[in-house]
Amino acid sequence: MTPQRERILGAVRELGHATPEQISDAVSGVDLTTVYRTLELLEELGLVRHAHLGHGAPSYRPSEDQHIHLVCHVCGAVVDASPELINSLEEQLRSERGFVLDRSHFTVFGRCHACVEQSVAAAD
C-alpha cells in the first residue's frame, strides 16, 4: 500500500459514490492514470466496487455499501435501495439457470416517483 493507494481508497470511502474523475479531484497531485490503475487493483482485492449509474463514467464505492441502485432516466436521480428486493430474482436465476447474480453491480433504470407524477400531470 503506497501513499497514493491509501489516499485513493480513503477518497472512495469518503465520497461514497464517485467517478474516477471525482476521485482524482479529491486526491490532488495524484495522476488520473494512477486512479484508474488503483481502482482496478482495489476492486480485485475486494475493497471497492463499481456500478454503472447512467451513460457516463462508472461510480465507485466501498464494498461495505451493500445496497442496489435505482436510477431515473428522466432526472438522473440515483436512489439506494435494499438489496433484499432482489432476493427472489437471485434465487430464481440460480436455481433455474445456474446464473449467479452480482448484487454489487445491480442497477435498475426507470422513472422515479417525482418524474412519473410530473408526466401524469403534463398529460392533462
Place this chain on the structure above:
Amino acid sequence: MTPQRERILGAVRELGHATPEQISDAVSGVDLTTVYRTLELLEELGLVRHAHLGHGAPSYRPSEDQHIHLVCHVCGAVVDASPELINSLEEQLRSERGFVLDRSHFTVFGRCHACVEQSVAAAD
C-alpha cells in the same frame, strides 16, 4: 422515412442485438453519424430499444423483443431471459417507491453457469 432510415431499422431487426458500429457495417454507405442520429429517432418513436450489455457500446434491438438480459462478467456471454422474472421486483418498486422500472433497459450482471462451474473446479 428516408432510405437510410429504412435500412437502419431493417438492420436492427435483422441483427437482433447490435451496436451502432455493427449496424453501420451492415448498412454500408451510410455514415456512422447518421446511424447514431437515426437510432435516437427510432428510439423516440418506440421502434427500437437499447440496453447496456457490458462496458462497451450499447446494444440496440427491435422493441418487439421483450426479454431481459443476463450478462456474464467472466466470459461476456449474453443470455436472454423471460421478462416475467422481474414481475415482483417491478411491483414492489412501484408500490413501495413509486418507481416505474424500465424493463427494456434491464440487465443483470453476474456469472453464468459455465463460468461458475469452472471457478469451482479451479478451486480444487
Place this chain on the structure above:
DNA sequence: ATAGCTGCAAACGGTTTGCCTCACA
C-alpha cells in the same frame, strides 16, 4: 425558398497504453 436529412471532419469524454523515471526491497 425552405426545412430537414446526410456526410464529412473535428471535437469530445472517458479510458488505456507506452515509456521513462523513481523508490525501494
Place this chain on the structure above:
DNA sequence: TGTGAGGCAAACCGTTTGCAGCTAT
C-alpha cells in the same frame, strides 16, 4: 540491481457537434 509504482503524453474507442451540400417539398 531489478521489480514494480507513478507520472506524463499520446493513442484509443464511442459519441456528439458544426457546418456545408443536397433533396424534396
